[in-house]
Amino acid sequence: MKDYYNILGVTAETTTEAIKEAFRNKVAILHPEKNKADNAKEIFADLIEAYEILSKTEKRKAYDTLVKEKKSIVPIDIKPEVKEDFKKYEKEAKETSKKYRDHGFDDFLALELFVGMDILDSLFDGADDILGDIFDIF
Numbered sequence: 482m483k484d485y486y487n488i489l490g491v492t493a494e495t496t497t498e499a500i501k502e503a504f505r506n507k508v509a510i511l512h513p514e515k516n517k518a519d520n521a522k523e524i525f526a527d528l529i530e531a532y533e534i535l536s537k538t539e540k541r542k543a544y545d546t547l548v549k550e551k552k553s554i555v556p557i558d559i560k561p562e563v564k565e566d567f568k569k570y571e572k573e574a575k576e577t578s579k580k581y582r583d584h585g586f587d588d589f590l591a592l593e594l595f596v597g598m599d600i601l602d603s604l605f606d607g608a609d610d611i612l613g614d615i616f617d618i619f
Contacts, residue, residue, distance in 0.1 A: 482551065485531035485544065493545060497536060504532040514586040526578035533574035540574075543567040 486492055489503045507528050513521040534540045543566050550557045 482547065483527065483531070485534050488527050488531040489535060491535075493548075497538070497541075500532070500535050504528070504536070508586075512586040513582070522582050526575075526582040529578035529581055530571075530574040533577050534570060537570075540567075540570040543570060 486495070489500060489507060491500055491503050495503070508525075510516065511521070511525050511528055513525050516524065518524065534544050543563050546559055546563050547567055550559055
């Protein structure tokens with residue numbers, strides 16, 4: 482299981498707002514257009530995946546439960562639904578990261594600055610059309 486907190490450079494005690502801020506800061510550094518490492522797309526995909534899990538309360542709770550189980554010396558009784566739900570969340574996060582790792586840096590920046598929307602949620606909700614409309618204005 483990936484260490485999503487480490488990927489974002491935050492701790493388990495970090496607020497959701499601070500996670501969003503950390504994500505924005507990391508996007509500016511790790512986006513493949515800015516990061517010239519050979520594995521930049523994979524690094525960026527991991528960043529998106531981490532954000533998708535940790536920025537949503539339900540997904541984060543399931544992740545934290547499984548991390549706690551993994552680190553525990555004493556067996557912890559976890560409901561099977563928690564594991565099933567996390568598998569689903571993880572799969573969704575991986576799909577999202579693959580889908581958006583190739584978006585241009587300007588797309589992320591424009592959505593944040595001009596539209597004022599949460600970056601990934603807005604991409605899901607058709608903000609690509611909004612982004613095109615914004616650039617058509619200029």
